Amino acid sequence: xxxxxxxxxxxxDLYEDLELWYPKIRLEEENAVVVVAGTSTGxxxxxxxxxxxxxxxxxxxxxxxxxxxxxxxxxxxDKLRRLDRVKELTxxxxxxxxxxxxxxxxxxxxxxAKVINGRRATGSLxxxxxxxxAGAIWVDAPLVADENFISSRHPDDLKFFVKAMIDYLVRRxx
Numbered sequence: 020x021x022x023x024x025x026x027x028x029x030x031x032d033l034y035e036d037l038e039l040w041y042p043k044i045r046l047e048e049e050n051a052v053v054v055v056a057g058t059s060t061g062x063x064x065x066x067x068x069x070x071x072x073x074x075x076x077x078x079x080x081x082x083x084x085x086x087x088x089x090x091x092x093x094x095x096x097d098k099l100r101r102l103d104r105v106k107e108l109t110x111x112x113x114x115x116x117x118x119x120x121x122x123x124x125x126x127x128x129x130x131x132a133k134v135i136n137g138r139r140a141t142g143s144l145x146x147x148x149x150x151x152x153a154g155a156i157w158v159d160a161p162l163v164a165d166e167n168f169i170s171s172r173h174p175d176d177l178k179f180f181v182k183a184m185i186d187y188l189v190r191r192x193x
Contacts, residue, residue, distance in 0.1 A: 021051035024188050027080065028055045028089040029105060029128070030073075035093035036065035037174040038122050042089055045181045051188070053089070056080050058102070066093050077104045082111040086188060092123025092143060092173075100131035110134055113167070118191075120169040120184050122176065126150055129168070139165040141172050 026046055030039055043053045057063060057073035064070055082088075088109065090096065099105045109132035112119050121129060126142035127149060129135040136154030141163040151157050162179035163170045169187060171180035 021046060021049040021185065021188050021192075024049075024051040024086045024192070025084055026051055026053045026087045026089050027082070027085040027108070028053055028091065029057070029077070029099060029108070030055060030063070030071070030091050030093075031057050031095035031099055032063045033094035034063065034065050034071070034091050035123055035174065036067045036069040037177060038091035038093065038125070039065065039071060039089075040069065041174075041177045042091070042120075042181045042184065046184065049185055054080070054085070058099075077102065077108070080108070082108055082115065082117070085112075085117070086191065087118035087120060087184065088112040089184075090119070090121035090125035090128045092121075092125045094124070096124045096127040100127045106132040116167045118167050118169065118184065118187055120180065122171045122180055123173050126155075126170060129153075130155075135168075138168050139163050140168060140170045142170055143173060 055074045059076050060073045062070050113134035123143040130153040140155040161176040169183045
């Protein structure tokens with residue numbers, strides 16, 4: 020159980036629907052609180068049209084009080100990685116050795132935050148070069164865990180991705 024654990028999910032319009040909703044639902048089933056942050060509050064739509072509510076605007080959230088950062092893929096990370104606030108939050112999670120979990124194109128955010136150098140990671144094949152150019156060690160696997168970084172390639176890997184997130188957060192509770 021993840022009672023008392025808080026996860027910050029950063030996303031925006033055209034997020035990959037499953038990569039937000041599957042982790043959010045599974046983590047909440049384990050009694051974690053998942054807070055969805057975006058550029059502003061309101062409703063956003065996923066690539067496949069599924070709506071999500073933004074709980075808090077990025078300018079109104081800090082990393083304090085959160086145990087993990089969830090970065091779903093889709094088209095949203097390409098825009099989000101350009102925002103100083105997103106990069107700053109990602110760096111704060113990295114520097115505090117808090118869990119950073121990204122899937123598919125979500126890996127663009129740690130790339131732009133410059134926190135992936137020397138880490139083993141995976142993601143969408145479309146960002147393999149970006150990860151490697153940022154100094155990551157690319158691994159083509161459903162799940163790659165390197166200290167406080169957990170990454171997966173695409174929605175088919177979600178069962179491994181979320182299980183690893185849960186296991187990591189449970190271990191950190193002990």
